[in-house]
Each structure stands twice: as C-alpha cells, then as structure tokens.
Amino acid sequence: MARIPRIMITGxxxxxxxxxxxxxxxxVMGDVEKDxxxxxxxxxxxxxFTEILGFCVMGNHFxxxxxIIRDGDYTDTDIVDRYKTIYGKDAVLPEDRIDFYRDKWASLSEFVKEIKLGFSRFYNKRHGRRGFFWGDRFKSVVVENGNTLINCLAYIDLNPVRAGIVGRPEDYRWSSIGYHLQNATPDDFLSLDFGLRPFMKHSDEKRLAHYRAFLYETGAVDTGKGAQVDEKVLEKERKKEFKVTRAMRFKYRTRYFTDSGIIGTKVYVANTFQRFKDRYPAKREKIPKPVAGLSGMYSLKRLSEA
Structure with a gap:
C-alpha cells in the first residue's frame, strides 16, 4: 500500500x-541518551523556526x-543570524541561499530528520555499533490550538505515569512538565503556552498551575490503559490549588548537590572553575548559572544541558 503523503500546512x-x-x-535509551x-x-x-510546546523521551520512543512558525514571521536577517549561529559569526551566507535556508528551517520534516540523525550518530558511537537506530518514518498529526492542544500535551506528559515509571508527571525529567519544574535556570527553550495563551491573559505561573490542574485531573482518570495518578496525590494537589511551591522546586533542585560540578555563591563557583578550567574540554568560559528556588546559589552546570 502506498504511503499517505504527510499533511503539512503552509502559510x-x-x-x-x-x-x-x-x-x-x-x-535502549537510558539516562545519558535521554539527556x-x-x-x-x-x-x-x-x-x-519552531516553538517547542511539549516533549517526552521514553526508553524506546519520543x-x-x-x-512550526509561518513563513511571514521571520526576515532575511533572522536567516543570516541563524546561519552564523551554526557556522560562526564571520560566516557569510550568499543571498541566493537565503530562500533555501528559509524553506529548510521552516520544515517539520527537516527539523525531525536532523534530530533523529544527530541522535543516531551519538548512539552508535557511544555503543560501538552501526546501522539504523530509528524504525519507520516518524508519525505526525496536525493539532488544533486550544482544547485539542492541551489534551495532546497532557497525553504526552502523562506517558511516564501511564507506563508506571513515576507517580507524579513532573517527577520524570525528560518530559515537558518535568523540564518546567526541574530546570533550575529559566530559558526560552520550552513554551509556556500550554495551548492557553490566546484564551488566558494570565501570567506564566497561573497558566502553569492551570495546566497542572488539567494534567492531574486527566491523569487520575482510569482509561484502562496503564497506570493513573493516585487519588491521594490528586487530592494533595487540589488542596494546593496545583501551585508550584518553594518546597517542590527545592525537591527538584537537589540534583545540583550531586551533579552540578561546583555549587555555591557566584564568586565561589567562578573562582573554583578558574583553578580547574584545564580539566574542561570546552574552550569558552563557563559562567555560573543561578539555581532558581535556592536563593543566592549558583552552579557550574545547567543540568538540563549536562
């Protein structure tokens, strides 16, 4: 049977x-591979030209x-800037190649292909093997904004719960909800949209609480397929109105006491790094990263990138 062409919306x-x-x-994907x-x-x-709304990396799939951001939302300058990010600030992009990269960097297929190819190379080198790592071509589904999108996002974030790996969705750090809570250094990698931005003119914090409420309530439903969020856990979250407390953030920051390389005040981390910088392969200076939720504390590594 012939393959059905992938649905791609342009404009x-x-x-x-x-x-x-x-x-x-x-x-086959352990902690190192997932990281x-x-x-x-x-x-x-x-x-x-993407906005990452959610993700989940499991042991055998993701x-x-x-x-994908529409064509009219980026300029020639945006193309050139991204080109320099890859090839260096002195790299020159010929004008007749701008449209090529504009199309490439707005392509879902190219985006996923680069991720899968890059990961295959890493995995094969790490495990001393050759050949294919991924199975058939990736599946893709067009998702409407709003209610459909938040349901899809919850489905993704609940994968580790349904699989019986964790009891709380955010306990799994290789997922979008886990990243939101466990990433101590705020960045712009992961969207705080949750499919709610056009409908809720609230702060990111309130949208996160609203999404967690939806996630937990949905996760507690027995679908007959896999595990679900325990009712006692759900009730505790209801009492907190699904807000992310300081205690919760501290819980997820404890990895910094074991995996961050150096931890302490900003001055201490910077000075200690200078003493041992020859042991680090990176040529550029490492800047101490603030650990959100731990006032005045910095680390050498941003653990989401470690």
Missing amino acids: ESTAYHVISRTALDGY FFVKLLKQKAKIY HLLVR
Whole structure:
C-alpha cells in the first residue's frame, strides 16, 4: 500500500504531534541518551523556526509537540543570524541561499530528520555499533490550538505515569512538565503556552498551575490503559490549588548537590572553575548559572544541558 503523503500546512503557524520509535529491541535509551536527546532538541530548536510546546523521551520512543512558525514571521536577517549561529559569526551566507535556508528551517520534516540523525550518530558511537537506530518514518498529526492542544500535551506528559515509571508527571525529567519544574535556570527553550495563551491573559505561573490542574485531573482518570495518578496525590494537589511551591522546586533542585560540578555563591563557583578550567574540554568560559528556588546559589552546570 502506498504511503499517505504527510499533511503539512503552509502559510500559517501550525502545531504538530510527532512520534517516532526505535528499531531496536527493548528500552535502549537510558539516562545519558535521554539527556543528549533533550540537549539536541534544544540546539535544533534554536535554529529552526519552531516553538517547542511539549516533549517526552521514553526508553524506546519520543513524543514532540512543536509549532512550526509561518513563513511571514521571520526576515532575511533572522536567516543570516541563524546561519552564523551554526557556522560562526564571520560566516557569510550568499543571498541566493537565503530562500533555501528559509524553506529548510521552516520544515517539520527537516527539523525531525536532523534530530533523529544527530541522535543516531551519538548512539552508535557511544555503543560501538552501526546501522539504523530509528524504525519507520516518524508519525505526525496536525493539532488544533486550544482544547485539542492541551489534551495532546497532557497525553504526552502523562506517558511516564501511564507506563508506571513515576507517580507524579513532573517527577520524570525528560518530559515537558518535568523540564518546567526541574530546570533550575529559566530559558526560552520550552513554551509556556500550554495551548492557553490566546484564551488566558494570565501570567506564566497561573497558566502553569492551570495546566497542572488539567494534567492531574486527566491523569487520575482510569482509561484502562496503564497506570493513573493516585487519588491521594490528586487530592494533595487540589488542596494546593496545583501551585508550584518553594518546597517542590527545592525537591527538584537537589540534583545540583550531586551533579552540578561546583555549587555555591557566584564568586565561589567562578573562582573554583578558574583553578580547574584545564580539566574542561570546552574552550569558552563557563559562567555560573543561578539555581532558581535556592536563593543566592549558583552552579557550574545547567543540568538540563549536562
């Protein structure tokens, strides 16, 4: 049977749910692989004209909810700036190649292809193997904004709960909700849209609480497929009105006490790095990163990129 052509919408910003599975048996993506996948996703998202709405990296597949930004929302200067990000600030992009990169960096297929290819190379090198890593071509579904989008995002973030890996969605750090709560250094990688921005003129914090309410209430429903959020856990969240408390943020920051390389005040981290900088392969200076939720504390590594 012939393949059905992939549905791609041009001329307007469109959200897609992308799913791709490995070709290997078992759960072959461990912590290191999942960390690298997220790092790679962040790198490519800076180049391509995308808005990352959600993701989840599991042991044998990944989900991605991404909005491809319409053609009219970026200029020739945007193209050149991204080109220099890849090839260096002195790189010159010929004018007759601008349209090529404009099309490429607004392509869902090219975006996913680069992520999958980059990850395959990493995995094969790390495990001393050759050949295909991913199975059939990725699946993609066009997702309407609003109620449909938030339902799709919840479906993605609930994957680790349904699989019985965690009891709370945000306990899984290789997902969008886990990233929102466990990433101590705020950045612009992951959207705080939740499909609610056009309908809720509230702060990011309130939208996050609203999304967590939807996520927990949805996750507590017994679908007959996999596990669900425990009723006791749901009730505790209801009492807190699904707000992210300081105690919760501290809980997810504790990784910094074991994995951050150096932790302390900004001056201490900077000075200690200078003493041992020859041990780090990166040529550029490492700038201490503030650890959100731990007042006055900085770390050498941003753990989401470690």
